[in-house]
Amino acid sequence: MISNSIVSAAGSSGAATGAPAERLLLDIIDTVREPLVVLDSDFRVTHTNRAFYQTFRVDRADTIGEVLFALGDGQWDIAPLRELLRDRLTVESELYDVEVDHVFPGIGRKIMLLNARLVTHEPSVSRVILLAIEDVTARRLAERRLAAQRLELQRSNAALNEFAFVASHDLQEPLRKILSFGERLGTSAGPVLDGNARQYLERMLSAAARMRALISDLLAYSQVATSSEPFLATDLAAIAREVVADLETSIAEAGGRVEVGELPMIDADALQMRRLFQNLVANALKFRRKDSPPVIRLGASSSNDGNCTITVSDNGIGFKEEHGERIFRMFERLHARAQYDGSGMGLAICRKIVERHGGSIAATSTTGQGATFIVTLPVTQAAAEHVP
């Protein structure tokens, strides 16, 4: 039975490689963890292995000598597989990573990745077809589930952003009117209102003004992610100098100074980088100690993993180490408004900006010992556009 011997069928010169070599080959085939099938030129199964029997739940007796397409009462009569073995293989003789998705009536859906090879060493000997099958059903289904989840996540993120934008945008309208008519009321009725009534009106207006600040920061926050500004090569040192110039008055009033060290060029949204530095420096100025002038240092270091690290450190009041994560949340505040005013959105916006750039932000501090904000950003962005 020459056609049933792999070794002779594959064209080796008979006697030298006898039964031991054939035995070894069969053992190798049997030990391989992936299903492997050897077919003769009529597509009859001459050899296969344990993995094949296990994966496709068939018996050796019903398999060997049968035509592949007739296996399991025709369960293997798969059109793409026929086309692959009959037509493509005779042309190409080696095929790799061909995916076949098939629902077997008995064992259900199987997604198979196939390698096939047509072996014709000598024209006189029958051809042999080797078919290696990897069952990638679980992997492919998991990948598809993951892709679907990623899509759903993107959709819900977009919806959330849209909501934040619309809500904050539309809430501004009635608020502007409350402020405007309140102001008119104060002007026209102010003289006739008694002390209490005037105070109520003032409190109402100051609460409305605060709400306006909150909504406007929420709007700014929602716009970070929806920004369509491209990432361009951006000189962070120039941006830091601009920010320091913008804050000059506040820095002078606090009697402090900002030291800008060497900062790199990175691919970024320049406007958002400006906002990031602005928020971090303004934050450091705001939370200064009463007894010593603020000194704020901006520095950077780059690592060999394609990221750069920018630090903004101050000698201010700092915060308790355990609040290191909390301070980046939306509307989060560690102090009473009477002490330090603000919406609590500044650092949340910083984090959102850094995340949009694929980076991260963290802060370390000990109460009374100043704080250090550490921003890690990729130096290059895949989607960056470089001006020649």
Added chain:
Amino acid sequence: MMMQDKHKIPITILICDDDEDDRMLTQQALEDAHISNELRFVEDGEQLLDYLYQRGQFSGETGKAPRPGLILLDLNMPNMDGREALQRIKGDPTLIDIPVVVLTTSGLDADVIRSYQLGVNSFITKPVTFSGLVEAMNVLGRYWLEIVELPPVAA
């Protein structure tokens, strides 16, 4: 009263805003800014065009819809919004010479850019406070009604 120097005819200011509160606030801000020109109001882009073409509810006897010397235009309105109205006005040779100032709550870059591309003459984001609005109307009045030379309007 702000006049056009050459012809000494006080211009009509046409205010297009869908929101009644906003029409009231703009009117009062103009008053507080001592701008006593005749004010006319329309509530969306369609009404604005009807007014300018003197058709529909604005057809008939003269004086019902005097040609404005300045249009204050809101952007976000039902039916026809300010963007489309602006496009129509600046696309019509008979209307193109009427100065249009967008006065809106939107400060979106996209709206500012689009409006100028469509040929708006100025773009003002509505100040949040009433005193801010009065100040804006003050400056607007000084600029459009005193400093600049406007195209002559037939009486």
